[in-house]
Amino acid sequence: MAKLNGTAVDKNGDKSKYNIPQYKFLLDAPFRISHKCCDYMKKKPAKQYEKETGRLPIVATMAEESNLRLQKWLKHGCNAFDLKRPMSAPMSFWSENDVLEYLFKYELDYAECYGKIIPKLDKEQIEGQITIYEATNDYRGCQFCTTGCKRTGCIFCLFGILQDKDRIIKLEKEDKRLADYVLNGGEYDNEGMWIPTNKGLGYIKILDFLKENGLDIPY
Numbered sequence: 001m002a003k004l005n006g007t008a009v010d011k012n013g014d015k016s017k018y019n020i021p022q023y024k025f026l027l028d029a030p031f032r033i034s035h036k037c038c039d040y041m042k043k044k045p046a047k048q049y050e051k052e053t054g055r056l057p058i059v060a061t062m063a064e065e066s067n068l069r070l071q072k073w074l075k076h077g078c079n080a081f082d083l084k085r086p087m088s089a090p091m092s093f094w095s096e097n098d099v100l101e102y103l104f105k106y107e108l109d110y111a112e113c114y115g116k117i118i119p120k121l122d123k124e125q126i127e128g129q130i131t132i133y134e135a136t137n138d139y140r141g142c143q144f145c146t147t148g149c150k151r152t153g154c155i156f157c158l159f160g161i162l163q164d165k166d167r168i169i170k171l172e173k174e175d176k177r178l179a180d181y182v183l184n185g186g187e188y189d190n191e192g193m194w195i196p197t198n199k200g201l202g203y204i205k206i207l208d209f210l211k212e213n214g215l216d217i218p219y
């Protein structure tokens, strides 16, 4: 609650960087919110599979993706055999740019939604201008980017949406039928909470509620 009220402090007595008063309105949202989505959608099925087969996971998480992943890697390394759930995360020390460089260099296939992998333009450069890397065909030290999606997850996920506000608009362009399913449908349950139905996930209601409270996610 202190974080939601914006009053949490760090160990120096300064305002915590984890304060999030701008999201306090979500406590009164007419729909349920929790951090358990990934648990049910991804982690539980994976754990079930591990239990049934006795196999252990190799995952492609990277330390630069979050503080939690960084701390985990610093503590256990890439091969965490000492954990209760042993796991290998061989890409932990890769950066996002390493991944793009590798795909680019070895001309590997990747999902279409990322578009093309191209050298990132310097601030002074004009769009369409050839970069020094392309001119010399030497890509050492080059920073890459994608012309399509930067990152992807579940297609309808609203996690991190403020970093990628056009996610729903892009989905509408790429797959209208799926976007209709995500936006339409929905109904109130007997506790007055908005929930998905088999007609759709009912996101229009959710996005409108966010907009009324100052978070404008276009659709």
Ligand code: SF4
Binding pocket: 037, 038, 039, 041, 042, 153, 154, 156, 157, 158, 159
């Ligand atoms: S990526 Fe988003 S929608 Fe998918 S499981 Fe995680 S929280 Fe849920």
